Amino acid sequence: MNYVAEDITYRAPGTDFHGKDAYRSFISGFAPMLSGIGEIAQFVDGNRVALFYYPQTAATSTAPAAELFTITDGKS
Structure with a gap:
């Protein structure tokens, strides 16, 4: 959480989160x-980083996921 900006906007399927506390709550769940x-x-392009992966849970190990971060002042 040290690298997460206070004003982060994060989109998950069906929901948008705004702010570090909302992101922390989502990730902790x-x-x-x-x-x-x-x-x-x-993939890194300037100040943007894209991650592609397969999160493995009890429900699935084959559903792809992707995240795109924009880094400003060392935080996303």
């Missing part, structure tokens, strides 16, 4: 469901 992460790839 999602992270414990993970049993692993497979096939990680990343």
Whole structure:
């Protein structure tokens, strides 16, 4: 959370989160469901970083996920 900006905007399926506290709440609910992460790839273009991966949970290990971060002043 040290690298997350206070004014972060984060989109998850069906929901948009605004602010670091909302992001923290979402991640703290999602992270414990993970049993692993497979096939990680990343792409960096200037101040943007894209991550592509397969979050492994009890429900799935084949649903792809992607995240795009814009880095400003060392924070996303």
